[in-house]
Amino acid sequence: MTATFALARTAAALVLLLALAGARAQSPAAPRVLDSLAERTLPCTACHGAQGRASPAGYLPRIAGKPAGYLDNQLRAFRDGGREHSGMAHLLAPLSDAYLHEIAGHFAQLELPYPPPEPPAAPPAVLARGEQLVRQGDPARRLPACTSCHGAAMNGRLPAVPGLLGLPRDYLLGQLGAWGNGLRRAATPDCMAQVVQRLSADDASAVASWLASQPVVRTMPEAAGGPAPPIDCGSGFR
Numbered sequence: 036m037t038a039t040f041a042l043a044r045t046a047a048a049l050v051l052l053l054a055l056a057g058a059r060a061q062s063p064a065a066p067r068v069l070d071s072l073a074e075r076t077l078p079c080t081a082c083h084g085a086q087g088r089a090s091p092a093g094y095l096p097r098i099a100g101k102p103a104g105y106l107d108n109q110l111r112a113f114r115d116g117g118r119e120h121s122g123m124a125h126l127l128a129p130l131s132d133a134y135l136h137e138i139a140g141h142f143a144q145l146e147l148p149y150p151p152p153e154p155p156a157a158p159p160a161v162l163a164r165g166e167q168l169v170r171q172g173d174p175a176r177r178l179p180a181c182t183s184c185h186g187a188a189m190n191g192r193l194p195a196v197p198g199l200l201g202l203p204r205d206y207l208l209g210q211l212g213a214w215g216n217g218l219r220r221a222a223t224p225d226c227m228a229q230v231v232q233r234l235s236a237d238d239a240s241a242v243a244s245w246l247a248s249q250p251v252v253r254t255m256p257e258a259a260g261g262p263a264p265p266i267d268c269g270s271g272f273r
């Protein structure tokens with residue numbers, strides 16, 4: 036890395052941090068304070084799309100409308116090491132639990148439309164296998180249906196289970212892979228790690244292809260309560 040590039044990166048990081056900190060603008064002509072959370076979280080939307088909507092293409096996850104408890108858990112995981120992403124970790128390192136909680140609450144309450152999904156990236160037989168695994172699981176492998184925890188409409192559940200639709204295929208595959216190799220960890224007992232152990236690589240790919248090709252029917256998560264998860268979970272339901 037050249038010195039100039041390093042300097043530019045440091046400067047960019049500083050601008051992001053100042054915005055998150057709600058810094059005052061320096062110009063006397065326009066003295067104003069970045070006071071609303073929508074303004075303060077503009078650095079987040081540089082990557083996650085306007086208002087945190089992302090897009091079904093590429094790799095970035097949508098954050099708008101996800102359960103507040105889920106977003107809160109993820110922000111702390113990036114800051115503290117349960118999830119790995121150096122950019123997110125640097126940005127969040129100086130922020131307190133209370134501020135992360137506020138940021139999570141801000142994105143969680145945004146009820147915004149979803150764009151249509153990407154065209155399916157797999158042949159019909161693979162998509163059918165993916166749908167079957169999501170809705171019914173695979174008793175031979177003791178794999179529960181994904182819908183048993185993520186909701187029948189796959190829209191997630193309060194307080195902290197995320198929905199599975201409206202995410203890029205590569206992101207879904209990336210997360211399943213990260214649980215498989217221990218780079219992503221949720222609170223113990225980590226039920227998603229167990230789910231992933233029971234999923235072959237081909238099945239993970241089928242599931243991701245099918246999920247990514249589905250339109251979003253219900254944009255906000257289900258209420259808390261409902262049936263207990265088929266595997267005990269340290270996060271998501273409490």
Ligand code: HEC
Nearest residue numbers: 078079082096098106109110118119120122123126138209
């Ligand atoms: C430099 C680009 C970048 C910036 C800036 C950024 N993020 Fe991220 N964010 C990512 C990437 C990439 C991922 C996926 C990481 C992974 O693979 O686990 C992610 C993941 C997340 C997730 C997890 C979503 C999920 O569904 O589990 C949350 C929540 C999140 N970011 C919130 C934020 C917030 C809030 C900010 C601003 C404080 C922010 N991000 C700034 C790139 C960015």
Ligand code: HEC
Nearest residue numbers: 179180181184197210221226227230264265266268270271
């Ligand atoms: C026993 C309950 C349970 C089952 C069954 C389950 N999940 Fe999950 N899943 C969770 C919980 C809880 C989380 C949130 C973990 C955390 O806090 O990081 C989660 C998170 C995820 C995420 C991360 C979403 C994001 O935005 O990053 C993906 C992807 C996922 N699950 C996919 C699946 C798939 C695919 C299946 C079916 C093969 C499945 N899950 C079955 C409980 C479950």
